[in-house]
Every structure is written in C-alpha cells, then in structure tokens.
Amino acid sequence: MTFSSSFPVTPLLVSCNKPKCIALAGSRRRFSGTTWFPATTRVLTLPKTFKCYSEKQPTEEFERLFSNLNQVSMKREQGSLSSAVFLVAGTTVGAGILAIPAVTQESGFLASAITCVVCWFYMVVTGLLIAEVNVNTMCELGSGGVSLVSMAMRTLGKVGVQVACWSYIFIHYALLVAYVARSSDILTTFLGIPLWESATLFSLVFGGICYFGSQQFIGITNGLLVFGIIASFTALVGVSSGNLQWSSLLEANFGAVPASIPIIVLAFVYQNVVPVLCTNLEGDLSKVRSAIILGTSIPLVLFLVWNAVILGIIPSLASNGDKVMDPLELLRTTNGVVGPIVEVFSFFAIATSYIGFVLGLSDFLSDLLKLPNGENRPLPYLLTLFPPLVLALLDPEIFFKALDFAGTYGVLVLFGIIPAAMSWSERYSDPSRTPVIPPLVPGGKLTLSLVLGGAAFVILSEIYEKLIHT
Secondary structure (H helix, E strand, C coil): CCCCCCCCCCEEEECCCCCCEEEECCCCEEECCEEECCCCCCCCCCCCCCCECCCCCCCCEECCCCCCECCCCCCECCCCHHHHHHHHHHHHCCCHHHHHHHHHCCCCHHHHHHHHHHHHHHHHHHHHHHHHHHHHHHHHHCCCCCCHHHHHHHHHHHHHHHHHHHHHHHHHHHHHHHHHHHHHHHHHHHHCCCHHHHHHHHHHHHHHHHHHCCHHHHHHHHHHHHHHHHHHHHHHHHHHHHHCCHHHHHCCCHHHCHHHHHHHHHHCCCHHHHHHHHHHCCCCHHHHHHHHHHHHHHHHHHHHHHHHHHHHHHHHHCCCCCCCCCHHHHHHHHCCCHHHHHHHHHHHHHHHHHHHHHHHHHHHHHHHCCCCCCCCCHHHHHHHHHHHHHHHHHCCCCHHHHHHHHHHHHHHHHHHHHHHHHHHHHHHHCCCCCCCCCCCCCCHHHHHHHHHHHHHHHHHHHHHHHHHCC
C-alpha cells in the first residue's frame, strides 16, 4: 500500500494475528478487539482498510483518518462536534431566509413547509455525497484540506473543474449583488440617505472589516452579528405571535411550489464548508454525518418558524387579499413594531453572509490569480467588492432576481449536479478503483440518478418558464 503526503509521516511495523501488516502512527485503531494507541506524530491520513500481506485481508475499524496536531505543542487538537454543528448552522442561515416568505406566500405555509423539508433532505444528501468524495480524496492524496476543485479534478477531470469554478464564481457574485441591494435599502430607511450612499457605506464598512481585520476581530464581529440574529428573531416571534391568523397557515397550493424551489434550495446552502468540516473532524465519518444532519436541522426549524410568522401576519395587513410582492416591505411600512424588528433581523442576516462570501470569493480569486499566500492584496478585494456594488446600484430591485438566478443556475449545479456526478464517477466509472470508505448515502445508482434528475428538472423547468414569458 502506498501513502503519498505533503507532510512527514512515520511508518511503523506492528505485530498482529496475521502476517506482517504495515500501519501508520497517529490514529486510534482496533486490532482484534483491542485498542492500540501509537506514539503521536504529525497529521496522518489512513484509509478505512489496510491490507495484510496474506491470503486473508482483515478490515480494521477506526474512529478517524488522521490527527490534527498543533505544530508547536505537538498535541492533538481534536475537532469539536458542537463547533462543527454551529459552523454548518451559521453558514446555512443567511440572506436566503429573507426571500422565503415572498416566494412561498402563493403556495401557502402548509405546502411550503413540506417543500422546505424535501429541499432540506435533498441538500443533506448532496452534503453527504461531498463528504464521501472528500474523505476518499484525502485518503488517495494523503493530505487533509482537500478543496472542491481538487475533488472535481480527481473525479470529473478538467471539464468538471471548469464547471465547478464558474459556478462558484457565479453564485458568489450573484449573492453579493443581492446582499448589497437589500442592505442599502435597509440603511436608506434607517439613516435617510440616498441608496448609492447606503450601498457604498455597507460595502466599505464590511469589506474593510474583511480586508483590514484580523481573524480574531472578524470572529468577534461575526459573533456579535449572530447574537443579533438570535435576539431579533426571538423578539420577532414574541411580538408577532399574538397577531397570527392561524387558519391561514393551513393553506396549500401545491401548483405554486415549483417556482419557490430555487430560493428554498439556496437558503439551505452550506456545502462549501463540508471540506473544512471533514478536515476539522479528522475524517471521522460518524461526526461528519451528525454535524451535517444536526447543523442543517437547526436552520430548518428556524425557516419554518420564520415563514409561519410572516405568512401568518400578512393576511391581516394585505387590504385586498392579493399576493404581496414583498411581505417584508409590507411589514416595514404597515406595522410599527414588527417592521423594525424584521429589518434588524434582515440586516444582521445579510451582514453575516456578506462577510463569509467576501472572504470566500477573495481567497478564491487570489488562488485564481496565483497571488502569494499569507498576504492581503487589494486586487482580489477590489474584484470582489466593486462589481456587486455597481450592479446593485444599476438595479436596486435586483435582490429577488439575483437570488433566483443563484439558486437555479448556481446552487443546483454546484451543490446538486456536481456532487452526484463526482460520487457516480468515483463509485462506478473505474472498476479498478474501489472507494476507500463505504457510501455515506445508500441507494446506489438510483439515489444518484434522483439527485441528478431533480436538479436538472428544476433548472430546465426554470429555463422553459422564462422562455415562455419572454
């Protein structure tokens, strides 16, 4: 068995009940019912099974693939499951939640709640597929920190890498445009300044935090914003619960569901942190699975409560009972108590997402431009901040259009089609290459076909609808 790695590893010969077995230090493994703790060394990658040079090849059981060690103290820094859960939950809760009431009011709460659960399940499956390919790629390459681009190159080749890269760029720019457009509208209401000043102020302040701020400062800022999200959401539920029209929550128009799917899918995006998750949790598949399921379950509950509150209040505010273009805008202008709370919640949700997407896109552009690591260069940040600002100023009403395009043509490609295609390629394209770990998602080709077909169906349906109404 060959191990390739970008970091030093220490091979170790150990004795077992079979002929000579080759293993590596640095991971906890069980041999014939006993637990063996070898000497600590650097971060090491281990496949799920290793081969003994005999006719019978036993399979070992282990809890993790490698150990994350502090390079100074040489002590293991074990990934925390709770931190991983909050990482997934925090990444998922973003500005997509703001558009959910607008796109689900026609279908009604009951139908949209079922749709949310189905979309949540779909996104959990694609996240597990990414985790499966990621861990297999780490085993093959012998190193942690494997990116989505490396996974696409290994499984789909250069074409897959190009699709992944352009989808990644498209999603980030589309969402940054939406964030700037919405935040400028909120700031204009609170500060009474023109839209262009609000958009510029928002981009400069939070873009400056990303460029000039240290990791610790950015972490503190994010923590304060998340606290603001929790506090404002709690206040919103408490204040508005007495004004809900409970009968309106039983409405269901399943014919209007397809139009809401791209936005709902967008609201459940977290897959960009799955590679980080797998590395932090040392390839522990049980923890990775738990982090993804639990971490996305929290936003699911949050989305359902949020949608119930907004859709339950809207009937009492709409004068003629017709569809409201933007329920949040109606709340802001007609309810002196709930409106400001909604705006505060919206601003905090946008700010947290904006920081994460600015950091992600600027790092990606730095790699694309082959700039030196470890230095903050202004060019990637200018390319990240300036185009969304210009587009948002050219079309202040672009928020919903940007989210819809990102959800349909970006998210469903990058986090729908590509994960299933990578998993299919890894499992079935090369019979001589057996995946190191068992599938995290059962169902074989049927499940992968459903994932691929579901994303393709939504994309083609959206294209067809737009062509008809053109």
